[in-house]
Amino acid sequence: MKFIVSSGALLKQLQIVGGVLNNNNTLPILDNFLLKLEGSQLSILASDLESTISATLEVQGDQDGVAAVPARLLLDGLKALPEQPVTFVTDDSSMTVEISSDYGRYSLAFVEGDEFPKLPEMEDVSTTTVPGEILATAINKTLFAAGNDDLRPVMSGVFFQFSSESLTFVATDAHKLVRYRRNDFKSDNTAEFIMPRKPLNILKSTLVSVGDEVKVHYNETNARFEFENIVLSCRLIDGKYPNYEAVIPKDNPNVLEIERTKFLSSVKRVAIFSNKTTHQVRLKMAGSELQMMAEDVDFSNKAHERLDCSYQGEDMEIGFNSRFLTEMLSNLESDVINLEMSAPNRAGIILPADSLEEGEDVLMLVMPVMLNS
Amino acid sequence: MDAFYASVEQRDNPELRGKPLAVGGSKERGVVAAASYEAREYGVRSAMPSRTAYRRCPHLVFVKPNFDKYRKVSHQIREIFYRYTDLVEPLSLDEAYLDVSHNKKGITSASKIARQIREEIKAETGLNASAGISINKFLAKVASDINKPNGQKTIMPEEVISFLEELAIAKFYGIGTKTAEKMKSLGIHYGRDLKTWDLALLQQEFGKAGSHFYNIVRGLQKSPVKPERERKSLGAERTFSEDIRGIAAAEKALKEIFEIWISRIQASGLKGRTISLKLKSQNFEVLSRSHSLDQPSNSPEVLWHWAQDLLHQDYKGEALRLIGLSLSNFSELKASSSTQLTLDF
Numbered sequence: 172m173k174f175i176v177s178s179g180a181l182l183k184q185l186q187i188v189g190g191v192l193n194n195n196n197t198l199p200i201l202d203n204f205l206l207k208l209e210g211s212q213l214s215i216l217a218s219d220l221e222s223t224i225s226a227t228l229e230v231q232g233d234q235d236g237v238a239a240v241p242a243r244l245l246l247d248g249l250k251a252l253p254e255q256p257v258t259f260v261t262d263d264s265s266m267t268v269e270i271s272s273d274y275g276r277y278s279l280a281f282v283e284g285d286e287f288p289k290l291p292e293m294e295d296v297s298t299t300t301v302p303g304e305i306l307a308t309a310i311n312k313t314l315f316a317a318g319n320d321d322l323r324p325v326m327s328g329v330f331f332q333f334s335s336e337s338l339t340f341v342a343t344d345a346h347k348l349v350r351y352r353r354n355d356f357k358s359d360n361t362a363e364f365i366m367p368r369k370p371l372n373i374l375k376s377t378l379v380s381v382g383d384e385v386k387v388h389y390n391e392t393n394a395r396f397e398f399e400n401i402v403l404s405c406r407l408i409d410g411k412y413p414n415y416e417a418v419i420p421k422d423n424p425n426v427l428e429i430e431r432t433k434f435l436s437s438v439k440r441v442a443i444f445s446n447k448t449t450h451q452v453r454l455k456m457a458g459s460e461l462q463m464m465a466e467d468v469d470f471s472n473k474a475h476e477r478l479d480c481s482y483q484g485e486d487m488e489i490g491f492n493s494r495f496l497t498e499m500l501s502n503l504e505s506d507v508i509n510l511e512m513s514a515p516n517r518a519g520i521i522l523p524a525d526s527l528e529e530g531e532d533v534l535m536l537v538m539p540v541m542l543n544s
Numbered sequence: 545m546d547a548f549y550a551s552v553e554q555r556d557n558p559e560l561r562g563k564p565l566a567v568g569g570s571k572e573r574g575v576v577a578a579a580s581y582e583a584r585e586y587g588v589r590s591a592m593p594s595r596t597a598y599r600r601c602p603h604l605v606f607v608k609p610n611f612d613k614y615r616k617v618s619h620q621i622r623e624i625f626y627r628y629t630d631l632v633e634p635l636s637l638d639e640a641y642l643d644v645s646h647n648k649k650g651i652t653s654a655s656k657i658a659r660q661i662r663e664e665i666k667a668e669t670g671l672n673a674s675a676g677i678s679i680n681k682f683l684a685k686v687a688s689d690i691n692k693p694n695g696q697k698t699i700m701p702e703e704v705i706s707f708l709e710e711l712a713i714a715k716f717y718g719i720g721t722k723t724a725e726k727m728k729s730l731g732i733h734y735g736r737d738l739k740t741w742d743l744a745l746l747q748q749e750f751g752k753a754g755s756h757f758y759n760i761v762r763g764l765q766k767s768p769v770k771p772e773r774e775r776k777s778l779g780a781e782r783t784f785s786e787d788i789r790g791i792a793a794a795e796k797a798l799k800e801i802f803e804i805w806i807s808r809i810q811a812s813g814l815k816g817r818t819i820s821l822k823l824k825s826q827n828f829e830v831l832s833r834s835h836s837l838d839q840p841s842n843s844p845e846v847l848w849h850w851a852q853d854l855l856h857q858d859y860k861g862e863a864l865r866l867i868g869l870s871l872s873n874f875s876e877l878k879a880s881s882s883t884q885l886t887l888d889f
Contacts, residue, residue, distance in 0.1 A: 326889075345887045413889030418845055449884065492884060516810040516885060517844060538885040541810070 172208050172236025172261045176228070178272070179254040181213075184226040185246055187401065188217045190373040191224050192242055198288070203239035205287045206259075208232050216287070217242065222370040222405040223290055236261055237284030240268055244279050290404065293395060296388045299333050299358040303385045303398055307378035309340040310371050312351040312533060315498055317368060318344030325410040328365040331387075333358035341415050347495045348415060348536040349502075355530025364389055365408035370396075377401060419536060420518055423511035425484025427456055428524065431508045435500040437476050441465045442493030444474035451540045452493040457486040465493070489515040490540040499535045515539060545621070545638035545665075546672045546693035549578035552617055553607050555670050564588065565605045566597055577609050581693060614638075617669055624664045628657055630808075633681075633769045641681050643769035648808075655698045662696065679704060680765040685717040704763040709736040716760065723750070735761050778814060780805035781868025787826050788864040794855060797867055802851055805869045806844050813883060815840035816871035819847060821854035824866035833858050840875035843888035847871070 185204065196202055196219065205216040211232045216225040238261050248270065249257075258271040261281060269278040310329065318326035323345075332339040338358060340351045374396060378385070385398040395404040441452050445465035455462040461480040466473045489512060500508065505523030512519045521535040545551065549567040554560045564583035568576040576597050579588040586601035597604055618637040625632045628651075631643035644657050651657050658675035665673045675696040676687025683699050690697040699707050713732055714724040730749065732738050738761045746754035759765060780801050788797050809816075820834040835850050851869055 343887065343889075345889060346884055348887065413887075415889075417849075418843070418887045418889070420845065514844075516807075518887070536887075538887055541813070541883045541885060 172206070172238055172268075173233035173259065174208050174213060175231040175233070175256050175258045176213065177254065178249050178252045178257045180228060181230075181257070182246070182249040184215055184228050184400075185242075185249065187373075187377050188215050188224045188226050189242060189246055190376065191217045191219050191222050191369070193219045200239060200282060200286050200288070202242055203282060203287070204242045204245060205237070205239050205284055207237045207284065208235050210235070218288065218290070219369075220288065221367065222373070222403065224373065224401065224403045226402075227400045238268055238281040239284050239287050240281045241279055248277055248279075291393065293388065293390055293393050293404070295390045296395075297360040297362060297390070299338075299360065299362070299387045299389075300384050301338065301356060301387055303378045303383050305338075305353060305356060306385050306387075306396075307375060309338075309351045309353070310375045310378075312502060313340045313342035313349045314368065314371055314375065315342075315502060316344060316347050316349040316535075317342040320344070324408055325365055325412050328367045328408045329371055330412045330415070331362070331364050331366055333360065333362045335359070335361065341412070343413070343415060343536075346492070346538050347499065348418070349499075350415065350419075350532075350534045350536075352532040352534075353530055354532060355528075362389060363412065364394060365410065365412055366394060367405060367408050370403055370405040373403060377403075418518070419520070419534070420513055423513045423520060425456070425487055425512045426482070427454075427461065427510040427512070428481040428483075428507060429461065429478065429510070431500055431503060431505055431523075433478065434480075434508065435497065437463050437478055438493050438496045438500065441474040441476055442497070444472040445493055449540055450493045451490045452496070453488060453490045455486075455488045456480070456482045456484075458482065484512070487512065487515060489519065491519065491537055492540055495537045499537060503533070503535075516541060546674055547578055547580050547584075548617075548638035548671075549609055549614055550580035550583070550607075551671050552614055553610075554580060556613075557607075560605060560607070563605050564601050564603065565607060566594070567607050567609050568594060617671070620669055621665055621673075624661055624668065627664075628661065631769045631771050633771060641684065641769045655696070658696050658698075662694075679763065681767055681769065682717055682760045682765045683707075683763065686711065686715060689715070708761050708763060709734065709739065711735045713738065716757075718753075718756070718760070723753075726750075776874075777820075777870045777872035778805075778809055778816070778874075779820075779868055779870030780808060781822060781866060781870075783824075783866045784864070788867070790861050791856075791859060794859055794861075794864060794867065795852065797864075798851060798855055798869075801867055801869055802848055805871075806847060809842050809847070809871055810844075813842075814871070815842045815875045817841070817873035817875070818871065819850045819854065820870045820872065821851060821858070822866070822868035822870070823855075823859065823864055824868075826863040826865055828865075831858055836873065839888075840873070841888045842871075846888045 201218060207214045211229055212227050213230045214225050214227045252272055255273050259268055261268045266280055267278045268281045269276055313329050317329060320326060326344055330341040335357050337352050337354045338356045342349050383398050385396055388395040393404060393406055438452060441463045442450060442465060444467060445451055446467045453464045459479060459481060461478045463476045499521050503523050505526040507524040509522045509524050510519055516539060518536045518538050523533055550565050553567055554565060562582060564586055565580040566576045566583055566588060567578045568574055574594050576588060576590050576592045576594060578590050583601055583604055588597045588601050588604060614637050625640060625642055628647045628649060629642050629644050633641040644654050647657060654677045658677050662673045662675060665671060672694040674688055674692040674694060676684040678684045678687050678699040679701050683704060687697040687699045712734055713719060713727050738757060743755060743758045746758050750757060782801050788794050817840045818834050818836045820832055823831045833854050835854060
């Protein structure tokens with residue numbers, strides 16, 4: 172294998188693909204990038220067996236070939252080089268790949284490409300096309316709300332729900348829940364699957380600059396995302412996603428309307444004085460005034476703020492984990508939000524009051540922390 | 545309860561009324577478990593050896609204790625407490641601490657609650673009870689002895705300090721005869737004497753208890769009322785003044801009961817697996833139906849779903865005089881003072 176490539180262009184692709192690398196792989200071969208040259212197309216592939224990404228880029232190809240190259244070494248080596256053309260040449264007798272730059276030569280051992288695990292072929296595939304930007308937003312809006320509980324693996328991912336009416340993305344850890352829905356995009360196939368966190372994180376960072384459409388292929392067990400020069404495939408989380416619609420309360424007569432950033436800053440300030448285990452802040456709404464309180468009885472720390480708001484409903488007092496509020500409020504862009512509630516022991520629902528695109532629907536739900544009685 | 549075992553015996557046996565009575569072991573051996581007020585006039589006290597009691601009051605009547613009976617009465621009384629609060633910490637069969645800061649009846653005066661509870665106890669068991677009301681368990685306990693029998697005493701927050709200063713050391717709950725003697729030998733006769741001792745010195749003299757003494761004499765005690773009882777089920781039911789007819793009316797009534805029920809469940813911090821619906825028809829036929837969930841729940845959404853489901857399963861529109869809901873099969877998890885609620889999946 173022999174090719175010449177821009178060091179910067181190659182590094183960029185390696186960094187994307189490198190997102191899938193694990194620090195401690197059970198299979199040593201997975202510490203490598205699989206490089207494959209066909210004509211002027213160089214493909215780079217990495218996998219952790221659950222997720223696999225490949226990227227292709229145009230190079231000046233001289234001689235086709237395949238090699239599995241130590242990923243860390245290659246990344247570090249290229250990072251240390253200023254942008255310049257570099258030449259890769261493999262020597263099959265010594266099993267080394269030699270990289271030549273303006274400064275000199277570096278060689279590293281490679282492994283035969285066919286030792287790299289083969290990717291499973293996906294059968295019975297359905298496809299839905301989603302604009303990259305929308306998919307990125309959906310992931311950004313939901314992923315933070317997903318759980319970490321190994322005992323409930325289904326909740327550690329994001330639930331994709333495609334139908335002929337809308338595309339819906341849901342994440343929850345049972346304390347908070349986000350539902351991001353696009354009514355302006357549809358799927359020819361009705362499908363539901365749970366995407367694991369890691370490939371979504373990779374997608375999240377990769378999709379940022381993608382103007383293109385993303386082709387989402389899926390079947391019962393796997394999903395594959397294709398966009399621009401990237402293909403990411405992964406195993407889906409097996410299991411049944413909880414019936415999230417059933418836990419979203421429909422009747423919430425108490426509505427707090429408030430400026431988002433003002434509310435968020437207040438939560439952040441007051442939370443500093445809250446109990447370090449519960450992170451509880453209490454909201455007390457009466458008339459057009461919101462009082463926000465936190466207290467750490469163990470250390471006699473206390474905070475109390477008053478904010479103007481518009482509130483409709485019965486006077487009430489409700490406690491929330493300030494971290495959940497902060498995460499949710501930070502994740503919205505609107506100037507004003509509505510916090511809809513029914514009772515101190517039932518979920519609060521945060522809805523953006525503006526800045527939504529046509530067809531866009533965001534719902535965030537947060538369960539309260541019961542007040543000391 | 546005033547002279548609890550003895551009062552129960554006197555209630556159930558008219559011949560014993562007005563007589564000095566001791567409940568406990570025989571004359572020769574054993575101790576007095578409880579003495580009636582008549583016996584107390586002779587200096588008979590509980591925990592006194594029976595023989596001593598006899599010497600003090602030769603015509604003392606001895607009755608063997610019947611704990612099953614006392615337990616039954618104790619339950620009766622406790623049920624009365626639970627009408628006001630679930631925060632009931634039993635101290636013994638006949639004594640309990642109640643935290644009524646947030647009571648079920650929304651009564652703002654603890655003294656009024658105490659009076660009502662005592663009246664209800666009298667009406668339902670025929671027995672006299674005394675109560676002490678104050679800002680913490682220690683003060684309430686001390687207060688309860690002041691107007692005994694058949695009385696109550698409130699130590700208002702502003703009176704606490706002066707009350708404690710004037711309280712004789714032997715009257716402090718938790719200071720027994722031995723400790724009281726030791727205190728007296730150290731020149732501590734009243735609360736105000738105790739107050740002059742600093743923490744380090746008290747700890748040196750009394751060890752761990754020293755800091756307890758230091759705090760209580762200043763009216764400080766943080767120990768919350770710890771409800772001990774394991775609840776088996778938690779329910780709400782209502783008998784209607786007029787019979788309910790038809791599914792729409794039944795569902796409306798169910799919703800009202802549900803709201804009371806769910807607030808009790810939420811207040812208790814319990815999660816249960818089994819939801820039961822009870823329907824009593826016009827002619828007093830009772831129908832119960834339950835559903836068990838996979839996981840304990842206290843979610844209003846989930847419980848309402850099943851409450852409705854149970855109603856629809858069995859209700860054919862006949863006239864009803866009572867609807868009840870209850871939750872049982874509780875999980876171990878008890879709520880702490882503040883709890884992050886969880887969605888029910």
